[in-house]
Amino acid sequence: MTTPFVRVSDLSRSFDVSKPWLNRVIEGGEKQYLKAVDGVSFDIPRGETFALVGESGSGKSTVARMVVGLLPPSGGGVTIDGISMSDTKAQVERQLLRRRIQMVFQDPYASLNPRWRVQQIVAEPIRAFKLVEGEADIRARVGELLTLVGLHPDDGVKYPHEFSGGQRQRVAIARALASEAEFLVCDEPTSALDVSVQAQILNLMRDLQDKFGLTYLFISHNLAVVRHMATRIGVMYLGRIVEISGGREMFQNPKHPYTRMLLDAVPDLAMSGRDREPVAGEIPNPINPPSGCTFNPRCPFANERCRVERPPLAGGVACHAVHEGRLAVKDAA
Amino acid sequence: MSDPVLSVRDLRVEFHTRRGVLKAIDGVSFDIGKGEVLGVVGESGAGKSVTGSAVIGLIDPPGRIAGGEILLSGQRVDNLPPEEMRKVRGKRIGMIFQDPLTSLNPLYKISEQLIETITTHTDLSPTQARRRAVDLLAEVGIPAPEKRIDSYPHEFSGGMRQRVVIALALCAEPELIIADEPTTALDVSVQAQIITLLKRLGREHGTAIMLVTHDMGVIAETADRVAVMYAGRIAEIGPVHDVVQNPLHPYAEGLMGAIPTLAGEDARLVQIPGSMPRLNRIPPGCAFNPRCGYRFGRCTVDRPDPLPWRGHRVACHLYDAASGPHFLGEGKTLAAAKKPEEAA
Numbered sequence: 001m002t003t004p005f006v007r008v009s010d011l012s013r014s015f016d017v018s019k020p021w022l023n024r025v026i027e028g029g030e031k032q033y034l035k036a037v038d039g040v041s042f043d044i045p046r047g048e049t050f051a052l053v054g055e056s057g058s059g060k061s062t063v064a065r066m067v068v069g070l071l072p073p074s075g076g077g078v079t080i081d082g083i084s085m086s087d088t089k090a091q092v093e094r095q096l097l098r099r100r101i102q103m104v105f106q107d108p109y110a111s112l113n114p115r116w117r118v119q120q121i122v123a124e125p126i127r128a129f130k131l132v133e134g135e136a137d138i139r140a141r142v143g144e145l146l147t148l149v150g151l152h153p154d155d156g157v158k159y160p161h162e163f164s165g166g167q168r169q170r171v172a173i174a175r176a177l178a179s180e181a182e183f184l185v186c187d188e189p190t191s192a193l194d195v196s197v198q199a200q201i202l203n204l205m206r207d208l209q210d211k212f213g214l215t216y217l218f219i220s221h222n223l224a225v226v227r228h229m230a231t232r233i234g235v236m237y238l239g240r241i242v243e244i245s246g247g248r249e250m251f252q253n254p255k256h257p258y259t260r261m262l263l264d265a266v267p268d269l270a271m272s273g274r275d276r277e278p279v280a281g282e283i284p285n286p287i288n289p290p291s292g293c294t295f296n297p298r299c300p301f302a303n304e305r306c307r308v309e310r311p312p313l314a315g316g317v318a319c320h321a322v323h324e325g326r327l328a329v330k331d332a333a
Numbered sequence: 334m335s336d337p338v339l340s341v342r343d344l345r346v347e348f349h350t351r352r353g354v355l356k357a358i359d360g361v362s363f364d365i366g367k368g369e370v371l372g373v374v375g376e377s378g379a380g381k382s383v384t385g386s387a388v389i390g391l392i393d394p395p396g397r398i399a400g401g402e403i404l405l406s407g408q409r410v411d412n413l414p415p416e417e418m419r420k421v422r423g424k425r426i427g428m429i430f431q432d433p434l435t436s437l438n439p440l441y442k443i444s445e446q447l448i449e450t451i452t453t454h455t456d457l458s459p460t461q462a463r464r465r466a467v468d469l470l471a472e473v474g475i476p477a478p479e480k481r482i483d484s485y486p487h488e489f490s491g492g493m494r495q496r497v498v499i500a501l502a503l504c505a506e507p508e509l510i511i512a513d514e515p516t517t518a519l520d521v522s523v524q525a526q527i528i529t530l531l532k533r534l535g536r537e538h539g540t541a542i543m544l545v546t547h548d549m550g551v552i553a554e555t556a557d558r559v560a561v562m563y564a565g566r567i568a569e570i571g572p573v574h575d576v577v578q579n580p581l582h583p584y585a586e587g588l589m590g591a592i593p594t595l596a597g598e599d600a601r602l603v604q605i606p607g608s609m610p611r612l613n614r615i616p617p618g619c620a621f622n623p624r625c626g627y628r629f630g631r632c633t634v635d636r637p638d639p640l641p642w643r644g645h646r647v648a649c650h651l652y653d654a655a656s657g658p659h660f661l662g663e664g665k666t667l668a669a670a671k672k673p674e675e676a677a
Contacts, residue, residue: 167608195376195547196605198591224592261522266595268554269594282490282520
């Protein structure tokens with residue numbers, strides 16, 4: 001089997017959250033590290049959408065930033081199209097690779113330079129990578145890109161503040177496509193948008209994927225959005241993937257107790273007026289994560305082993321209860 | 334039926350700006366009965382939060398209530414002098430805002446904030462007030478309230494803070510609680526806890542709740558009735574189950590179709606073309622007409638009023654007998670109107 005387009009293997013990242021040196025010397029106390037991401041691995045085949053879901057603090061955005069190379073990993077690595085993102089020897093190849101990876105951020109109000117006209121914003125990758133020569137040709141290409149995302153070529157002379165949130169997110173997508181990118185990392189691309197606009201952007205992203213065979217890494221906390229977009233889903237909890245499976249399967253047969261809890265917690269239109277089992281507890285402080293399985297204090301199926309031994313990710317799920325057969329899993333029908 | 338707890342009649346709120354008068358709320362009417370949860374949904378700028386602020390009398394200049402009336406258990410509160418309104422606010426109307434951190438004073442312990450509120454609005458002595466504060470914290474589900482009551486807001490997590498805010502809103506046993514996006518800043522698992530809590534409190538205390546949110550899922554689970562707002566007006570108001578399953582107004586229909594769900598086929602989402610107009614550029618006629626697939630001649634000229642229709646009230650000419658051939662007769666649904674004359 002050939003290696004998949006994107007391979008993330010054993011990716012980790014810790015942040016130093018210690019008190020300043022002087023305080024440590026005077027008051028005592030050790031260095032403290034926050035493990036934001038801890039041994040995350042997944043593959044994304046070309047043309048597919050892999051989604052990471054989780055609550056705030058689960059480390060999903062940190063993964064996204066490491067995948068695009070905005071943040072160096074503390075361990076493990078990312079390989080895109082066979083080229084390592086962290087290998088210093090592959091400098092030249094990596095430069096070429098950069099063009100093919102782009103990112104779409106959550107807040108279209110912050111990710112576009114307010115002093116630049118939209119055509120400058122969209123043309124920046126074209127100029128940086130020298131994809132098109134000559135001003136007239138660049139302008140024509142920008143017009144083409146704006147049409148592609150559902151804007152008018154004449155919109156290029158406007159400034160970002162003249163657009164609504166949804167239109168700005170379209171500009172951000174046009175900029176991402178300007179470098180002829182193949183792999184888009186989208187970090188909560190629709191969380192700042194209203195539902196009717198969110199639907200427009202999600203539909204646009206799916207159309208563009210069909211048209212150009214784009215590969216997406218899609219980060220979101222909204223399970224319904226993820227279900228709509230992803231072919232495969234990884235559920236993150238405190239820096240680790242607790243369950244990974246195909247999009248459909250995840251929603252039909254959730255295995256990990258955390259996934260079950262999340263799915264049960266989402267308010268859904270179809271379930272109006274029901275009374276549900278309230279969820280227990282909140283995501284713990286990642287500086288002092290619980291021992292063993294990090295979910296054990298909130299888990300109704302936790303036993304002694306869960307409190308001591310960390311479950312490995314096997315068969316798409318990291319849970320002792322599932323592995324031991326204590327927790328029944330519906331067969332994939 | 335007894336008097337509704339809250340009755341809003343033809344409310345209009347205007348903002349006077351250099352560029353002219355903006356009508357943020359334009360003729361909104363609704364009632365909330367005892368123990369009832371009314372959900373108010375809409376996209377940003379639809380006027381849902383302004384409606385909430387108007388009810389609690391917190392519209393700041395340049396905004397002002399330009400017309401209509403607000404009745405709390407039959408008593409008018411929209412024209413009360415500020416001092417009188419202060420007594421109503423907190424005592425008879427409780428408030429829960431989106432961000433629990435900004436609704437709590439970071440410099441005071443939770444106990445001080447709760448006891449201050451309780452002694453202001455009731456005759457209890459400070460010792461009694463403290464006992465009541467502990468009871469309230471226990472009721473909203475804060476573990477070990479006797480110990481936690483002397484903590485500062487920053488010592489609580491987001492979900493716990495929102496519980497404290499709810500306890501604050503409950504201090505004086507208000508008749509009405511206005512919850513403005515109470516779960517938006519919270520994670521899904523915590524959000525579910527807060528929704529369950531709000532529902533239980535409404536049921537047990539008979540408190541009327543006006544729940545303002547953009548999240549249709551939250552409304553579907555919590556509210557009894559729902560009002561869908563668009564550009565400062567109510568497009569449709571009716572029982573939550575009906576509005577979610579069989580929306581009547583074309584905007585409500587588009588809104589429901591635009592929401593990705595956990596069940597069902599992952600077909601393309603319904604998308605409403607365009608976005609909500611700015612307040613200074615509301616089109617003549619029905620404000621939704623430029624985005625509407627069912628538009629006909631009258632929609633661009635004549636502004637529809639909410640008319641009763643099968644237990645709902647809908648502001649759409651399709652449900653007005655005066656629209657002639659475009660009128661959807663009894664028993665017909667939106668699908669029957671699918672061919673607008675522009676398509677011909």
